[in-house]
Structures are given as structure tokens and as C-alpha cells.
Amino acid sequence: MISLANAWAEVTEPCREAWAVRRRLLPVVLGICFGTLGLSVLLAFGDGFAAAMDQALQRAGDAMLRWSGGVTSRAHGGQPAGRALPLLPADLERVAAAREVVAASPDAQINGRVIADVDERSANPLISAVGADWAFIRGVDLETGGRFFSRTDEQERRRVAVIGATLARQLYGTADVVGRTLRVFDAPFQIVGVLSPRAQMMQYGGDDALKVLVPFATAQAIRGLRTCGYVLTRLRDPANSSVAVTALRALLAARNGFAPDDLAAVRVVDHAAQAGQIRGIVLGTRWFLAILGVLGLLVAALSVANMMFVLVEERVPEIGLRLALGATPAQIRRRQLLETVAVVLLGGGIGLLLAALLLAALGQLPLPADARNYLGTPALAPATAALIASLLGLAAAFAGRYPAARAAAVMPVEALRHD
Amino acid sequence: MTEPLLRLSGVTKVYAKDGAEVAALAGVDLDIDRGEYVALTGPSGSGKSTLMHLLGCLDRPTAGSYRLAGAEVATLSPDELAAQRRKIGFVFQSFHLLPGATAQANAALPLRYAGVPPHERQDRAAAMLARVGLGERLRHLPRELSGGQQQRVAIARALIAAPELLLADEPTGNLDSRSGTEILALLEELWREGRTLVVVTHDDRLAARARRVIRMLDGRIVADERR
Numbered sequence: 001m002i003s004l005a006n007a008w009a010e011v012t013e014p015c016r017e018a019w020a021v022r023r024r025l026l027p028v029v030l031g032i033c034f035g036t037l038g039l040s041v042l043l044a045f046g047d048g049f050a051a052a053m054d055q056a057l058q059r060a061g062d063a064m065l066r067w068s069g070g071v072t073s074r075a076h077g078g079q080p081a082g083r084a085l086p087l088l089p090a091d092l093e094r095v096a097a098a099r100e101v102v103a104a105s106p107d108a109q110i111n112g113r114v115i116a117d118v119d120e121r122s123a124n125p126l127i128s129a130v131g132a133d134w135a136f137i138r139g140v141d142l143e144t145g146g147r148f149f150s151r152t153d154e155q156e157r158r159r160v161a162v163i164g165a166t167l168a169r170q171l172y173g174t175a176d177v178v179g180r181t182l183r184v185f186d187a188p189f190q191i192v193g194v195l196s197p198r199a200q201m202m203q204y205g206g207d208d209a210l211k212v213l214v215p216f217a218t219a220q221a222i223r224g225l226r227t228c229g230y231v232l233t234r235l236r237d238p239a240n241s242s243v244a245v246t247a248l249r250a251l252l253a254a255r256n257g258f259a260p261d262d263l264a265a266v267r268v269v270d271h272a273a274q275a276g277q278i279r280g281i282v283l284g285t286r287w288f289l290a291i292l293g294v295l296g297l298l299v300a301a302l303s304v305a306n307m308m309f310v311l312v313e314e315r316v317p318e319i320g321l322r323l324a325l326g327a328t329p330a331q332i333r334r335r336q337l338l339e340t341v342a343v344v345l346l347g348g349g350i351g352l353l354l355a356a357l358l359l360a361a362l363g364q365l366p367l368p369a370d371a372r373n374y375l376g377t378p379a380l381a382p383a384t385a386a387l388i389a390s391l392l393g394l395a396a397a398f399a400g401r402y403p404a405a406r407a408a409a410v411m412p413v414e415a416l417r418h419d
Numbered sequence: 420m421t422e423p424l425l426r427l428s429g430v431t432k433v434y435a436k437d438g439a440e441v442a443a444l445a446g447v448d449l450d451i452d453r454g455e456y457v458a459l460t461g462p463s464g465s466g467k468s469t470l471m472h473l474l475g476c477l478d479r480p481t482a483g484s485y486r487l488a489g490a491e492v493a494t495l496s497p498d499e500l501a502a503q504r505r506k507i508g509f510v511f512q513s514f515h516l517l518p519g520a521t522a523q524a525n526a527a528l529p530l531r532y533a534g535v536p537p538h539e540r541q542d543r544a545a546a547m548l549a550r551v552g553l554g555e556r557l558r559h560l561p562r563e564l565s566g567g568q569q570q571r572v573a574i575a576r577a578l579i580a581a582p583e584l585l586l587a588d589e590p591t592g593n594l595d596s597r598s599g600t601e602i603l604a605l606l607e608e609l610w611r612e613g614r615t616l617v618v619v620t621h622d623d624r625l626a627a628r629a630r631r632v633i634r635m636l637d638g639r640i641v642a643d644e645r646r
Contacts, residue, residue, distance in 0.1 A: 020519040326505035326532040413478040
């Protein structure tokens with residue numbers, strides 16, 4: 001039975017012997033180091049990009065259908081073709097009550113002039129008249145200290161507004177504008193929130209950062225709005241958005257008297273399906289980056305295997321001597337494998353450390369917010385590090401197996417023939 | 420009657436060389452008893468080194484039987500073969516020391532494969548090196564030692580596992596005459612302690628010191644003289 005001291009010596013002695021040929025092994029260690037560094041950085045970028053895109057998609061309404069009115073393309077139920085069908089508050093109520101929908105909001109977009117209470121600064125943004133669930137459906141965040149409209153705001157037709165961060169800076173020179181007054185539709189509105197800057201994906205009607213949002217009911221009261229513009233719906237099951245589209249179209253068709261398969265009568269943009277497609281592309285990109293990194297590591301592992309083969313050939317006399325002195329082939333194989341593992345783990349460990357430092361440094365770079373929103377912040381997640389460590393283990397086993405088998409197959413007499 | 424320590428029956432060793440077969444040993448029969456002091460001698464290419472490699476289980480015969488301490492070597496597994504080698508002490512003409520290891524580490528090497536704990540290996544190696552006159556050279560690397568001192572380290576290594584059989588292949592071949600005489604005296608001292616000593620040499624004066632001289636020619640034993 002091998003004692004603990006012997007087992008420790010079995011591990012440390014190959015490491016010391018590898019240290020004795022450190023100059024020969026240095027290029028191999030560096031190869032593994034840079035292979036690991038490359039793989040780590042690629043995976044970290046993939047992780048960061050995927051996380052950023054996922055967040056961007058969530059904030060763009062990744063469970064959303066966006067409906068808009070259209071014109072019938074053919075006669076149906078005694079009604080002629082060419083009938084305009086704007087979506088009305090009654091349509092909104094109908095889809096909001098459907099079992100496929102968890103929330104619905106109008107989004108009527110009006111071009112108008114707004115004036116700040118600072119130096120009479122003005123702008124002509126897109127003004128969206130929306131419901132209280134708009135923020136939930138779109139997945140938007142608000143800057144600290146602000147809030148979105150409540151149902152009470154809607155019911156009492158309060159003159160409150162939420163504005164985009166860029167517009168806030170244009171009008172006030174700062175995004176800290178909660179409580180300030182903004183004239184909208186020639187009436188004073190109190191700003192109650194500022195939309196957080198975010199990556200703009202699947203946008204409609206322009207950049208949210210330049211919009212002014214007001215309660216739909218308030219806009220109805222001031223401007224006499226009759227139509228909803230868009231009707232936004234958040235789906236209960238975004239993975240089956242096509243089923244929901246069919247069901248909701250049938251519901252609207254029944255209410256408005258058009259053929260359910262008349263796609264021009266009401267139009268729909270399936271943000272949920274688009275988000276799924278974009279996530280698929282992101283996943284493909286991550287796989288591509290991972291494969292590139294693994295191929296790099298594989299090349300490094302091949303160089304390790306090659307160098308270990310060379311070292312074994314050089315060591316045939318030494319290996320033969322060890323066998324002559326009583327070493328078993330298994331001991332020789334284990335010793336050679338341990339040396340390879342030590343080389344790979346040393347190079348891999350340094351590579352992981354360098355990757356962590358590089359990624360930390362990249363995280364500190366003053367990148368534009370837009371770039372950060374889209375690319376994310378690459379970081380070495382524990383799961384990714386564990387995956388890389390597992391790959392290094394496989395690389396070590398791959399690189400070490402055949403040189404170790406060659407070493408174990410040496411005949412002791414070869415030691416003397418090399419003399 | 421007890422079986423001899425080494426028994427070879429019709430042992431042949433054939434090598435392939437340039438597409439042709441060369442018989443390094445051709446039907447060798449040989450018994451060596453425990454405690455014998457044997458010199459294997461003959462000209463270059465006579466097969467004496469090949470015979471020593473077979474005796475030390477460093478190589479396998481092409482045909483014939485070799486029994487070591489009652490065990491048929493051809494039937495041993497790799498691990499059993501390694502265990503047999505641990506019972507044999509080897510002394511080579513060119514020492515075969517690990518260049519990166521100290522005298523103490525070189526001498527301790529066989530104990531590593533015998534499963535002896537590291538601290539005990541070091542103690543026993545130090546004691547064995549002291550016995551061969553190198554007690555002050557424990558931490559020296561081979562390149563820092565003279566040829567005679569390196570051969571003493573090799574002898575310490577050969578003895579450290581207390582082997583029953585000592586095989587020495589031209590042990591004085593790379594040494595000056597004074598060092599050679601000292602090494603030979605050391606080996607003979609070990610033989611007198613009861614070990615079996617087999618020395619391969621082409622030097623007739625050295626062979627003359629043995630109690631039994633086996634002369635080889637063209638892979639065959641042509642003379643076997645006991646004194």
C-alpha cells in the first residue's frame with residue numbers, strides 16, 4: 001500500500017523533474033497559457049455579449065406583440081374591401097382580456113412640441129400616449145428616484161410624464177429631472193420618471209431615449225384621442241407567440257367583422273419571435289467563439305503532446321535505467337502523465353489568471369455606454385472557468401496519454417544500447 | 420538438491436540487423452549458484468553483454484528458458500519482472516547516473532520503486548554512500564564527481580536494496596587503474612559478504628580474480644573454468 005509520503009513524492013518528483021527541463025518546456029507552457037487565455041477571453045466575450053443581448057431583448061419587449069390597424073384586403077361579412085380599421089380602446093380591452101395576454105397597453109404616437117421650465121428650452125419629440133402597463137410590457141427600467149404611471153394616474157387623468165434620458169439632458173442639461181415641469185400639448189406636466197439608457201433593439205417610432213410618455217387617458221382628455229395607435233400585448237407564453245397571434249387575430253376579426261386570414265386588416269409585429277431569432281443568432285455566435293477557442297487549445301495540446309514525445313525519446317536511456325532499477329511500466333506511465341498534467345495545468349493556470357486580469361482591465365475601459373449596452377461586460381464566470389479547467393484536464397489527458405504509453409513501452413535494455 | 424540462483428537452458432537471442440538475423444546468443448546453457456563470483460569474458464561481439472542483459476531481466480530471450488531464483492522469467496508479468504529487477508544490483512561501465520540528481524538521490528532511486536518512504540530512502544542512501552567512501556559528497560551532482568566517485572555512487576545504488584545478485588558490466592572500463600582497483604576491491608568485499616557477483620569484462624587480468632571464468636565466443640560458451 002502506498003503511504004501518503006510516497007503518494008506525495010509520486011506527485012512532486014515529476015514536477016521537480018519537469019522543472020529541471022523548464023527551458024525546453026517553456027514554449028509548451030506558453031502555448032497552453034495563450035491557448036487558455038484565448039479561449040477564456042472568447043468565452044467571456046460570448047458570455048458578456050449574450051447577457052447584454054438578453055437584457056436588451058428583455059428591455060425591448062421580448063414577450064410582446066405589437067398590433068396596428070390596417071385596411072381590409074377583401075370583402076367579408078357584407079363589408080367591402082378597403083375598409084380602414086384603426087385599433088380602438090374597445091379592441092384594447094378585448095385583447096387585454098384574452099387568456100394568451102398578461103398585459104396590454106395602447107401606444108399612440110403624436111409629434112408635438114414640448115417646453116422645459118428651464119430657459120424655455122424646447123424640442124419636438126415623439127409623444128407617446130401609453131397605459132400603465134407599458135413599462136412592464138416593454139421591460140424598461142427607470143432612473144433611480146423615478147416611477148412609471150400608475151393606474152390612479154390614468155383614472156384621474158393626471159398630467160404626469162416620463163421622458164427619455166437623452167431628451168432630459170437636452171432640455172435640462174441633466175437626467176435628474178424628476179419633479180420638474182414640462183409643457184406638453186400646451187399644458188404643464190410633472191415629470192415623474194426618466195427612462196434608463198439601454199440598447200435599442202426591435203424599436204418602433206424612434207429612440208425611446210428621445211420620447212415623452214404621457215398617460216393615454218390624459219392625452220385622450222386633452223387631445224381627444226380616439227384610436228390607440230399601436231396595441232402592445234405581453235404574452236403569457238412567448239415561446240408560442242404564433243399561436244397567440246392566430247387567437248388574437250381571430251378575436252379582433254370577430255369584433256371588427258373581417259376575415260381572420262386577412263392579414264392586411266390588422267398588422268402585427270411579433271417581437272417575441274424576433275427575440276427568439278436574435279437569441280438563436282447570439283447562441284450561434286457563442287458556439288462559434290467557443291469552437292474557435294477550443295480549436296486554439298487543441299492546437300496547444302497537440303504541441304504539448306509533440307514536445308512530450310520528443311522528451312520521451314530523449315529520455316529513453318533514463319526511462320530504461322529506471323525500469324532496470326525496478327520501476328514498473330505503470331509507474332513510468334504515471335510519472336510521464338503527471339509531468340504533462342503539471343505542464344498543462346501550469347500553463348492553463350497562468351492563462352486563466354491572465355484572462356481574469358485582462359478582462360478586469362477591459363471592464364475598466366471608458367467605453368461608450370451604447371457599446372457597453374450591446375457588447376456587455378466580458379467577465380470570467382465561475383461556470384466558464386470550471387468549463388475551461390475541465391477542458392484543460394481533457395487536453396492534459398489527450399496530450400499526455402500517448403507519450404506516457406510510449407514511455408511505458410521502453411525496454412530497459414534500450415538504456416544500455418543508447419550508452 | 421536446491422535449484423541454482425540462475426539457470427539458462429538453450430537460451431538464444433536473435434537481433435534483426437539490416438534485414439538479416441544476427442544470433443547474439445546461440446543456445447547458451449548455464450547455471451550460477453548463490454554466492455559465486457563469476458567473470459564473463461570474451462572479445463567484443465561475443466555475446467557477453469547480451470547475456471548479462473538477459474541475466475538482469477533487462478531483455479527477453481528469443482528462445483530457451485531462463486529461471487531466476489526458481490521463477491521462469493518468460494512467464495512473468497511486467498510488474499513481476501520489475502519486482503525481480505529490484506532483487507538485482509546493476510553496475511554499468513558508464514555509471515548511468517541521472518545527471519540532474521544528487522549522489523544521494525541517485526543512490527536512493529531503487530528504493531523509490533520499492534515503495535520505501537522518502538525520508539527512509541534518504542537515510543539509507545546517505546549510509547550506503549558513506550560505506551563506499553562518499554559520505555561527504557551526498558549533495559554533489561554526477562558532473563561534480565570523478566569517474567571513480569561516480570562508479571561508487573552507482574555501486575551504492577546497486578547495493579541499497581540489499582540485492583542477492585550483483586551484475587557488473589565492465590565496471591572498471593571507464594576508470595583509471597587506481598580507481599579500477601579500488602572499485603574491484605569494493606565489489607569483491609560485497610561478494611565476500613555473501614552476494615552473488617557476475618562481472619562482465621574483456622580484461623583477462625580482471626577476470627583472473629574471479630572464482631569462475633566463463634569465456635564466450637560468437638554467442639556460445641566456449642570455456643567454463645572454476646578455481
